[in-house]
Amino acid sequence: MRLFPPFSTGSRCTVIFVLVLVVAVLASGRKVLADSSSTLLAAYYDRHMAIVRGVAYGWEDEEPPRRIASNAAQVGVGRRFYYVLDNNGILRRFRDALRPAEIVGTGVASFAAGRTGVLTIDRVSTLWWIGADMGKSERIAENVAAAAVGDGTNYYVTRARALFVKGLAHRGQYGDGRLRETDGFVQTATGVTRVFAHTGHALTLMQTGDVMGTGGNIYGPVGRHGLGDKAVRWSRLLTGAVGVATGASHSAAVLGDGTLMVWGAGYGPDPVRLMGGVSAVAAGSSATLVLKRDGSLWQVGRGRRDARRLALK
Numbered sequence: 001m002r003l004f005p006p007f008s009t010g011s012r013c014t015v016i017f018v019l020v021l022v023v024a025v026l027a028s029g030r031k032v033l034a035d036s037s038s039t040l041l042a043a044y045y046d047r048h049m050a051i052v053r054g055v056a057y058g059w060e061d062e063e064p065p066r067r068i069a070s071n072a073a074q075v076g077v078g079r080r081f082y083y084v085l086d087n088n089g090i091l092r093r094f095r096d097a098l099r100p101a102e103i104v105g106t107g108v109a110s111f112a113a114g115r116t117g118v119l120t121i122d123r124v125s126t127l128w129w130i131g132a133d134m135g136k137s138e139r140i141a142e143n144v145a146a147a148a149v150g151d152g153t154n155y156y157v158t159r160a161r162a163l164f165v166k167g168l169a170h171r172g173q174y175g176d177g178r179l180r181e182t183d184g185f186v187q188t189a190t191g192v193t194r195v196f197a198h199t200g201h202a203l204t205l206m207q208t209g210d211v212m213g214t215g216g217n218i219y220g221p222v223g224r225h226g227l228g229d230k231a232v233r234w235s236r237l238l239t240g241a242v243g244v245a246t247g248a249s250h251s252a253a254v255l256g257d258g259t260l261m262v263w264g265a266g267y268g269p270d271p272v273r274l275m276g277g278v279s280a281v282a283a284g285s286s287a288t289l290v291l292k293r294d295g296s297l298w299q300v301g302r303g304r305r306d307a308r309r310l311a312l313k
Contacts, residue, residue, distance in 0.1 A: 040291055043284030044077035044114065045248060049084075050282075050289060050297050051075055052312055058082040058094070061286070065297075065310055068094055069101070076113030078132065083113045091120060104130060105137070114149025114197070119156065121147060127156050141185070150197030156185070161207055163189040171200035172232035175214035179232065189234055196246045198283075203251060204234070205244045211237045211253050219249040220269035227269050237263070238271045247283030250302055254278050258293060266303020274305065 042049040046061040056072035057065035069084045076083035081093040091108045092101035111120040117131040127144040128137045147156040153167030164185040165174045176188040194205040201215030212234040213222030225235035243254035250264030260278040261271040280291040290298040298307040
């Protein structure tokens with residue numbers, strides 16, 4: 001049985017070249033770098049999570065990580081819960097490592113968690129909202145690629161790379177100059193691949209590799225624009241990023257070569273180099289979590305340069 005039509009010599013060479021290129025990209029880890037800042041690590045204030053070799057761990061502040069679940073594909077953190085999405089598309093939440101889990105949703109491809117609940121994206125790219133009270137889920141939009149839950153402001157990115165925002169606007173969270181919230185989601189940017197939100201501010205990773213920021217900026221998590229108060233429009237912070245994270249008062253980005261840049265509280269408004277060999281990052285309140293390319297997990301106190309390697313059991 002012939003599965004493919006016969007190839008000419010030129011076509012064969014093209015196919016071989018493409019296969020070699022794909023293998024090279026996968027081997028380089030670039031795909032992991034682009035995605036892992038939200039799938040393998042998570043932080044919200046002093047609650048942290050990480051996936052290492054398929055196992056999800058959770059811990060608070062300086063406590064040792066505790067194993068929460070296996071077969072993990074993505075982790076997320078809210079004010080009171082640890083969230084784990086497994087490879088079967090089942091999203092669960094845990095109050096801690098010792099209590100039984102609650103099922104939040106099924107058929108989930110990815111999600112974003114925060115203080116008020118979770119945004120889930122199903123396998124046909126439909127976005128759903130599920131509040132922290134686990135009430136009835138609400139359909140939000142179709143053709144969604146990414147989402148973020150902030151403290152009072154939510155975001156999503158369509159497959160066409162358009163950014164939509166809804167919620168509190170008093171700190172410039174929309175990025176289009178408005179300071180009053182809208183009744184529904186409104187578009188405020190284009191060319192966006194990912195969005196990240198926290199306490200009154202948000203960052204976007206653009207198709208170009210630029211990192212943009214807007215919102216509350218007392219300590220500089222969105223750079224120099226509006227420093228000391230708030231930025232009400234998106235402004236560029238750095239370029240060449242493949243992964244981004246933002247915490248309560250500081251932010252971080254992983255560059256294409258594995259360099260980790262940080263800025264905000266403890267570092268200043270301009271991005272500075274923290275370390276190299278990084279594949280993923282997450283930012284909380286008092287710490288930055290780092291997953292290195294060698295698979296090791298590290299925690300850095302906010303404003304510090306020395307990292308502490310975490311032991312996993």
